[in-house]
Amino acid sequence: MASKTDTQDEAETRAPVPPELEQLADRIGHCIEYWGFKQIYGRIWCHMYLAGGAVDAGWLTARLGISKALVSISLRDLLAFGAIHQTGMSAKGTRMYQAVTNLSRIILGVLKSRERPMLAGIQSAASILAQRPEDEQRSAWIDPRRSARIAQLAAVLGDLLDKAQDLGELDARLLEQFDQP
Numbered sequence: 001m002a003s004k005t006d007t008q009d010e011a012e013t014r015a016p017v018p019p020e021l022e023q024l025a026d027r028i029g030h031c032i033e034y035w036g037f038k039q040i041y042g043r044i045w046c047h048m049y050l051a052g053g054a055v056d057a058g059w060l061t062a063r064l065g066i067s068k069a070l071v072s073i074s075l076r077d078l079l080a081f082g083a084i085h086q087t088g089m090s091a092k093g094t095r096m097y098q099a100v101t102n103l104s105r106i107i108l109g110v111l112k113s114r115e116r117p118m119l120a121g122i123q124s125a126a127s128i129l130a131q132r133p134e135d136e137q138r139s140a141w142i143d144p145r146r147s148a149r150i151a152q153l154a155a156v157l158g159d160l161l162d163k164a165q166d167l168g169e170l171d172a173r174l175l176e177q178f179d180q181p
Helices: 019-034 039-051 057-064 068-081 103-130 134-139 144-163 167-178
Strands: 084-089 095-099
Touching (some): 019 039, 039 068, 057 068, 103 144, 103 167, 134 144, 144 167
Antiparallel strands (some): 084 095
């Protein structure tokens, strides 16, 4: 299906959603929720992905039976996470969106936007700890080489995340950096 357009029959937009699709969307939503996101993001992405083309917010509102406000907020967040992209405008002037199908890129995008700041915090805290005099660290049962190594690992991981284009590349670089005796 190329895209949902203004010329499509209104009845198609309101066609009953098979219960199997609802079950799938709910399960994807629960998976997304497990990773700390809103369940609705997974449900919306699932419906958009299975639509096979671009859809607008009105289609999602009718399809999922949720408010325009919830769809609008969710679309904004999904755009920010790189899980969907805007494909243009419909003949009526509504924005059209499509699900991103490269899951590796979505996951990497989330890692870059959400986990990258956590790595920076770890690097900063470990660097501060590593700056303490070695004798103080040793008296507190801290191996000075390991406190410095944590800061170094966080910096390298952050750099790898910044440069990686997909998870396969990130995986290869991680092995290259850390799979050494």
